[in-house]
Each structure stands twice: as C-alpha cells, then as structure tokens.
Amino acid sequence: MRSGSILTAAATLVAACAAADLDPIVIKGSKFFYKTNGTEFFMKGVAYQQEYGGNGSVSAGSSYTDPLADEAICTRDVPLLAQLQTNTIRVYAVDPTANHDPCMQMLSDAGIYVVADLGEPKNSINRDTPEWNQEIYSRYTAVVDTFSKYTNTIGFFAGNEVTNLPNNTFASAFVKAAVRDVKAYIATKKYRPLGVGYATNDDEQRTDLANYFDCGDAKSGIDFLGYNIYSWCPPSNYQESGYKDRTEEFASYNVPVFFAEYGCNKKRPRTFDEVGTLYGSAMSKVWSGGIVYMYFQEANDYGLVTIGSDDKATKLPDFTSLASQIAKVTPSGVAMASYSPSNSAQACPTQDSTWEASVKLPPSPNNAVCSCMVQSLNCTANSGISDDDIKTNFDYLCDPNNGDYCGGIQANGTTGVYGAYSMCSTKERISWAFNAFYNDQTKNNPKNTDPCNFKGAAQKQTGKASNTCKTVVDQAGDSGTGAITSAPTPSSTGSSGAAASSTTGAAAALKIPSFSFGLLHMTVYVTFAASVGAGMVLL
Numbered sequence: 070m071r072s073g074s075i076l077t078a079a080a081t082l083v084a085a086c087a088a089a090d091l092d093p094i095v096i097k098g099s100k101f102f103y104k105t106n107g108t109e110f111f112m113k114g115v116a117y118q119q120e121y122g123g124n125g126s127v128s129a130g131s132s133y134t135d136p137l138a139d140e141a142i143c144t145r146d147v148p149l150l151a152q153l154q155t156n157t158i159r160v161y162a163v164d165p166t167a168n169h170d171p172c173m174q175m176l177s178d179a180g181i182y183v184v185a186d187l188g189e190p191k192n193s194i195n196r197d198t199p200e201w202n203q204e205i206y207s208r209y210t211a212v213v214d215t216f217s218k219y220t221n222t223i224g225f226f227a228g229n230e231v232t233n234l235p236n237n238t239f240a241s242a243f244v245k246a247a248v249r250d251v252k253a254y255i256a257t258k259k260y261r262p263l264g265v266g267y268a269t270n271d272d273e274q275r276t277d278l279a280n281y282f283d284c285g286d287a288k289s290g291i292d293f294l295g296y297n298i299y300s301w302c303p304p305s306n307y308q309e310s311g312y313k314d315r316t317e318e319f320a321s322y323n324v325p326v327f328f329a330e331y332g333c334n335k336k337r338p339r340t341f342d343e344v345g346t347l348y349g350s351a352m353s354k355v356w357s358g359g360i361v362y363m364y365f366q367e368a369n370d371y372g373l374v375t376i377g378s379d380d381k382a383t384k385l386p387d388f389t390s391l392a393s394q395i396a397k398v399t400p401s402g403v404a405m406a407s408y409s410p411s412n413s414a415q416a417c418p419t420q421d422s423t424w425e426a427s428v429k430l431p432p433s434p435n436n437a438v439c440s441c442m443v444q445s446l447n448c449t450a451n452s453g454i455s456d457d458d459i460k461t462n463f464d465y466l467c468d469p470n471n472g473d474y475c476g477g478i479q480a481n482g483t484t485g486v487y488g489a490y491s492m493c494s495t496k497e498r499i500s501w502a503f504n505a506f507y508n509d510q511t512k513n514n515p516k517n518t519d520p521c522n523f524k525g526a527a528q529k530q531t532g533k534a535s536n537t538c539k540t541v542v543d544q545a546g547d548s549g550t551g552a553i554t555s556a557p558t559p560s561s562t563g564s565s566g567a568a569a570s571s572t573t574g575a576a577a578a579l580k581i582p583s584f585s586f587g588l589l590h591m592t593v594y595v596t597f598a599a600s601v602g603a604g605m606v607l608l
Contacts, residue, residue, distance in 0.1 A: 090177065090220040090221075091177045091180065091182065091220050091221040092104055092105045092106070092220070093220045093221075093261060093262075094110050094182060094223045095262060095405075096262070096264055096292055096293065096324070096325060097405055097408060097410065098323065098324075098408065098409075098410025098411075098412065099322055099323055099324055099325050099326070099355075099410060099412055100325055100357060100402070100403070100405075100408065101223070101293075101325050101357050102405040107404050107405035107406050108402065108404070108405075109400075109402025109403055109404070109405070109408075110156075110357070110402075111348065111353065111357055111358035111400045111402065112156065112157040112182075112327050112357055112358030112359060112360060113153075113154055113155055113156045113157065113358055113395055114155060114156070114157035114158060114159060114184075114327075114358065114359060114360030114361065115150060115153060115155050115157075115158055115159075115360060115361050115363075115364050115373065116158070116159045116161075116330060116360055116361065116362045116363045116364060117136055117146070117150070117158040117159065117160055117363075117364045117365075118133075118134075118136050118159075118160050118161045118162065118363075118365070119134060119136065119365045119367070119376075120133070120134070120365075120367065121133050121134075121161045121162055121190075132190065133161075133162040133189055133190060135160075135162065135163045135164040135167050135169075136160055136163075136172075137160060137163055137167075137169045137172040137173065137176075137183070138163070138164055138167035138168065138169060138172065139172070140171040140172060141380075142380075143171065143172035143175050143176070144175065145380070145381070145382055146364070146374075146382060147172075147175045147176060147179050147181070148179075149374060149382060149384070149388075150179065150181060150364070151179045151180075151181070152392060153373070153388070153391055153392050153395060154392075154395045154396065155179075155181055156180055156181055156182060157181065157182045157183070157184060157223065157358075157360060158176070158181060158182075158183055158184075158360075158364075159183075159184045159185075159186075159226075159295075159329065159330075159360045160183060160184075160185050160186065161186045161229070162186060162188065162189040162190070163185055163189075163212060163215070163216070164189075165208075165211035165212045165214065165215040166211075169215065169216070169219075173216075173219045173221065173222075176221055177219070177220070177221045181221065182221045182222070182223045183216070183219070183221055183222050183223065184223050184224060184225070184226065184295075184329075184360075185212060185216055185222070185225050185226070186225070186226040186229055186268075187208070187209040187212050187213070187225050187226065187227055187247075187251065188205070188208070188209070188228070188229075189208065192204060192205055192208040193205065193208075193228075194227075194228055194231055194240065194243050194244050194247060195231075195240075196231045196232060196233065196237040196240045197237065197240075199231070199239070199240035199242075199243040199244075199482060200243060200480065200491075201243040201246045201247055201250075201431040201434070201480070201492060202434060202491070202492050202493060202494060202495070202498075203434045203436055203439060203492060203493055203494040203497070204494055204495065205247070205434075206247075206250060206434035206492070207434075209225075209227070209247060209251055210251065210254050212225065213225065213251060213254060213255060213258075213260070213263070214258075217255070217258070217260040217261070217263060220261075222263060223263075223264060224263045224264030224265060224266060224292060224293065225251065225263065225264070225265050225266070226265075226266055226267060226268045226295060226329070227244055227247040227248045227251060227265055227266070227267055227291075228244035228247065228267050228268070229267075229268040229295075229297075229329075230268065230269065230270045230297060231243075231244050232244075232269075232274060232278060232426075233270055233272060233274075234272075234274075235273075235274065235422065235423040235424070235425075236425075238274060238277070238278075238423070238424050238425045238426050239425040239426050239427075239481075239482035239483045240426075240482060241278065241281055241282070241426040241482070242426045242427055242429075242430055242431065242482035242485070243430075243431055243480075243482055244267060244282075245281070245282060245289055245426075245430055246289070246430040246431040246432075246433070248265050248266075248267065248282070248289060248290070248291055249288060249289035249430060249433070250433045250434065251265045252265050252288065252289075252292070253288065253433070264292035264293050264325075265291065265292050266291045266292055266293040266294055266295055266324075267282050267291050267294060267295065268294075268295035268296075268297055268329040268330070269282075269294065269295070269296060269297065270297045271296065271297060271298040271299070271300060271311075271315075273423075274423070274424070275315075275318075276318065276418075277418040277423070277424045279294060279318075279319070279322065279415065280415040280416060280417065280418050281417060281418055281424075281426060282294065283322065283323065283324060283414050283415045284414055284415050284416055284417035284418075284428075285414070285417055285428060287414065289430060290324070290414060291324060292324055292325075293324050293325040293326070293327070293357075294322070294324060294325070294326045294327075295326075295327060295328070295329025295330075295360075296315070296326060296327065296328055296329055297328070297329050297330040297331075297362075298311075298315070298328055298330070298331050299330070299331065299332065299333045299334075299362075300312070300333070301331070301333055301342070301343040302333035302335045302336065303333075303336050303340055303342055305342070305343075306346075307346050307351060310343065312343070312346060312347075312352065313351075316351065316352050316355050316356065319355050319356070320354075320355050321412050321415075322355075322412060322415070323410065323412035323413055323414055323415075325357045326355065326356055326357065327356055327357040327358050327359055327360070328347065328356065328358070328359025328360060329359075329360055330360060330361075330362040330363075331343070331347075331359050331360070331361060331362065332361045332362050332363075332371065334369075334370055334371050337370065337386075337387075338385070338386035338387050338390060339387045339390055339391075340390050340394075341361070341387075341390050341391050341394040342394070344391070344394035344395060344397075344398060345394065345397060345398060347359055347398075348398035348399075348400040349398070349400075350401065353400040353401060353402065358400070361373070361391060366385060372385055372387065373385055373387050373388040373391060374388055420483075425482070425483045426482055426483070427481075427482060427483060427484060427485030428485070429485025429486075429487075430485075431480050431482070431487045431491060431492060432487055432489065432491065432492050432553070433492065434492040434493075434559075435492065435556050435557070435559045436493075436494075436559050436560055437556070437557040437558060437559045437560060438489075438490070438493075438541055438553060438556050438557065438559075439490060439492075439493035439494065439497045440538075441534060441535075441537070441538035441541045441542060441557070442489075442490050442493065442497065442500075442501060442541070442542065442545070442549075443497055443500055444532070444533060444534055444535075444538055445532045445533070445534045445538065445542045446500055446501070446503075446504040446530065446532050447504060447507060447508070447521070447529060447530060447531070447532040448500075448503045448504045448506075448507035448508075448520070448521035448527055448528070448529055448530070449500040449503060449504065449527065449528060449530055450496050450499050450500045450503060450526060450527055450528075451525065451526055451527060451528050454496065454499070454526050454527075455526075458523070458524070458526040459495060459496070459499050459526075462499055462502065462503070462523055462526060463475075463499060463502065466499075466502040466503070466505075466506055467479065467502065472505075472506065472509060473505075473548075474502045474505035474506050474509070475488075475501075475502050475505070476488055476548050476549055476550050477489055477490045477491075477501055477505070477545065477548060477549015477550055478490050478491050478493065478498040478501050478502065478549065479491060486550075488549050488550055489544075489545035489546075489549050489550065489551060489552070489553050490545065490549050500527075501549060503521065503523060503526075503527045504532075505549075506520065507520045507521045507527075537557050538557075540555050541553055541555065541556065541557065
C-alpha cells in the first residue's frame with residue numbers, strides 16, 4: 070500500500086510540474102527579463118501560422134486558421150519547435166472565441182512563449198484606408214482578454230508593416246492610437262504587465278517609424294519594437310547585411326527591439342549564418358534575439374517543415390541548418406537587478422513629404438459615447454442594414470461634392486483632425502450620416518418628403534438624450550467635430566463588448582471613403598435632391 074501511495078504521489082508531483090505556469094517575461098528599459106530570477110531573455114523564435122500575410126493590406130474576404138486552437142496540430146508541431154530550441158513563437162491571427170488551453174499548455178511545458186498579432190484579415194488597421202473604431206477595438210481587446218491569462222504570453226503587436234511607403238505613413242497615427250488604447254485596456258482590466266508593440270519593415274521609413282511609435286507620451290508609446298529584416302543574404306556579414314548600421318541606430322532605443330521576422334531565402338537551403346552574429350556580443354547588447362520566418366513551407370518558400378497530405382510534418386534542410394546554428398549560440402545578458410536603463414524616448418519625426426503622420430491621434434473608441442450619439446438622432450440605420458447598403462450610402466453621403474454629412478465621422482491621420490464619432494461602429498457612423506442628410510433635406514429641400522428612407526436602409530426615430538448624453542452631444546456639436554471632454558465610462562468591451570452595436574460579416578472592414586469626384590456626381594446629387602420623395606441615392 071505504501072509503495073502504491075508513493076508512486077501515486079510521485080505521479081501527481083510530475084503532473085503538477087508539467088502543468089506549472091511558465092515564468093512571465095517582463096520588460097525593464099530596453100530588455101526582456103524572466104520575472105522570477107531576473108535573467109535576461111533573448112527570443113529564439115519561429116513565426117508559426119499557415120497561409121496568412123497580415124501586412125496591413127489583406128482583403129476583407131480573407132480567412133485564417135488559428136494555429137493555437139487545434140490540439141492535434143500543436144501535438145504534432147510543438148516537439149519539432151522544441152528541437153529547434155524555440156522559446157518564442159509569433160502568431161499573426163488568432164480566434165479569441167476558441168479554446169487555446171491545450172496548445173498554450175503544450176507550449177508552456179516546452180518553455181515556449183507567444184507574441185500574438187491583434188488583428189485578423191476582416192478586422193485590422195488597413196494601410197490604405199486606416200480607421201481606429203469600435204469594431205477593431207473590440208477585436209483587439211478580445212484577443213487580450215483571451216491570452217492575458219497565460220503566463221507564456223509576452224505581449225501583442227498592434228500592427229505589422231501597416232506603413233510601408235511614404236504615401237501611407239498617415240496610417241501610423243491609427244496604429245499608435247491602437248497601442249495607446251490597448252495599453253490602457255490592459256491597465257484598466259488589471260491584467261499582469263503585457264507588452265504592446267509594433268512590427269515594422271526594413272525600408273526607407275525605418276527611422277521615422279521607430280521614432281514615431283516611441284515618441285511623446287509614454288501612455289501611447291510602444292512597449293517593444295519588432296523589426297522585419299531580410300537583408301542578410303549569403304554570402305554576407307555584419308557590415309554588408311546592414312546589421313551593423315541597424316544595431317548602431319537602435320543602440321539608444323529605450324524599449325526592447327528584436328527581429329520579428331528574419332531569414333533571407335534568395336539562396337536555398339538557407340544556412341542561417343546570421344544567427345551567430347545576432348546572438349553574439351556585437352548585437353545582443355541591443356537586440357533581444359529574433360523570430361525566424363517561417364515554420365510552414367508555402368509558395369513563398371520560407372518553410373522549415375512541409376506538411377503532407379497525411380498532415381504529417383517533414384523537416385526540410387532549413388530546419389536542420391537552423392537547429393545547428395541555434396545550438397551554437399549562448400547570448401550573454403545582464404541581470405535585471407543590476408541593470409539601470411539610461412536611454413530615453415525618441416523625438417517625434419518632423420512632418421514632411423516622406424512622413425505624414427500627425428502626432429495628434431484618433432479618439433479612443435467609447436461605445437457609451439456612440440450610443441449617446443445614436444439616441445440623439447432622428448434618422449438612423451435600420452437594424453438589418455446590409456453591408457452593401459452601408460457601402461453604397463457611405464460612397465454617396467461622404468462625397469464632399471454631395472454635401473457635408475460626414476465631418477463628425479471622418480478621420481485624417483495627416484492633419485490630425487478627427488470627428489468626435491469617427492471611432493464608432495460602422496452602423497453607428499452611417500446612422501450619423503443618414504441623420505445629417507435628413508436634417509439638411511428637412512431644412513433646405515421641402516420637396517423631399519421622405520429624406521429618411523434610403524430605399525429602406527434607414528428609419529425615423531424621436532431623438533432624445535439623457536442628461537449624461539446631452540453633455541456628450543453638446544460637446545460634439547451639430548457638426549460632430551467638437552472635442553468630447555466629459556465622455557461617459559464605456560460599457561464592457563473585448564470578447565463580449567461592443568460587438569452588439571456592430572454589423573456582422575464584412576461590415577467591420579468597410580471604410581468611409583475619401584473623394585475628389587467632379588461634375589458628373591454633382592449633377593447626380595442635384596437631380597436627386599430636387600426630386601420629390603427621393604429617399605435613396607442611385608449611383
């Protein structure tokens with residue numbers, strides 16, 4: 070009996086150890102550390118997601134497969150990741166409603182941490198038509214809610230290569246607003262410290278991007294910066310690859326920087342000669358390691374393994390090369406207790422033809438404010454309005470040639486001018502535009518006897534506002550462009566929040582357009598507005 074008891078106790082102890090939480094990673098100055106023992110942490114990472122390119126330009130129709138929601142796949146892949154001495158994976162899109170417990174536990178047992186991008190194809194900040202609104206906020210905070218409970222979550226990326234050219238630098242204002250608000254959300258929810266960062270590409274905007282996301286109020290600054298770099302293409306070295314220049318540029322950066330993607334594939338199989346340099350003395354004082362792109366072999370030919378029709382993983386030569394190189398490195402760090410950060414935040418870049426992003430950021434999403442706005446309207450969107458109807462009406466109502474109906478819901482990352490309701494959900498914003506048109510037509514075009522119709526997309530209501538809402542509406546003003554300084558506390562968001570006020574399907578990806586249309590559309594408008602009983606624009 071005693072022997073059996075001892076065996077049972079031993080088995081229980083082993084199980085408890087296997088299920089033990091991984092020591093959280095914390096940030097101090099420009100370095101990562103293990104929270105408990107204060108040892109510096111260097112990422113030995115692998116990007117881990119099939120068929121996804123979350124680079125700020127994916128279409129609303131794109132889909133994705135959450136790599137951490139399939140226990141069988143994790144059972145197959147985690148041991149292989151462990152063979153590479155992986156201690157970090159990066160995932161680009163996760164489903165916050167799925168169960169991640171089995172996969173996150175397997176990763177934890179293998180000593181592997183996770184950095185998760187917050188967006189997904191249908192709901193993220195798009196570089197061409199950027200927005201920071203209630204739908205995207207709810208998506209991002211839902212991911213935070215889901216992964217905050219795991220001690221092997223390091224943090225999140227609020228964007229990946231959203232700005233990649235001088236003509237879309239203005240999009241960075243919206244990403245920085247996301248950083249600000251996700252950080253505030255984590256603090257409000259009293260979650261343990263979790264980093265919120267940005268992953269940038271290696272191009273001519275690199276310095277301005279790095280400075281912009283770090284400058285100004287620390288509450289809106291990134292907690293870490295991921296750098297996607299593919300410049301070490303054999304034969305190369307520390308100088309020729311540009312690694313030396315980049316290391317010198319980031320030597321004064323005050324938050325951790327690491328390679329969020331690396332591994333040039335111009336010559337196959339890859340030899341990963343850069344690994345020894347990345348984790349060597351010249352770079353490890355500045356860089357916190359890196360994440361190799363990519364675990365899965367796909368059309369772009371970056372894979373470490375290939376997945377067969379039987380769902381089995383087969384190692385490729387790149388896998389063997391990386392394993393060999395990683396096995397050789399032992400980066401030397403500092404102890405957290407003896408480390409005294411001395412770097413300070415960067416200066417904000419000057420706005421010019423190559424950097425357009427304003428330091429003035431979009432307003433924080435607040436569903437209570439948006440609810441107040443909708444309650445005050447006399448013409449609102451029908452509950453069942455379709456995505457097509459929303460797009461068609463936005464196209465017309467937000468064309469400045471047709472009137473001033475969208476000032477309160479538009480946002481400009483270059484001028485730093487944002488409508489008070491620009492952060493509301495798609496349905497709430499089209500309601501604002503409907504109402505602005507309704508008020509204009511009621512006042513100025515008595516021949517239009519049904520200005521709140523829009524082919525059945527809108528409906529009348531009696532606008533009213535509580536005392537709290539009246540303050541909000543008054544501050545925003547009739548044009549919706551005033552600053553709201555007495556915003557009510559938003560209701561619960563994240564995994565169960567503002568989705569209730571959002572339209573379904575692709576609506577979260579619909580954007581308020583920017584127009585420079587000419588005489589043809591003006592003629593259409595004049596004809597429409599003069600028509601008796603006109604209720605919907607036909608474009």
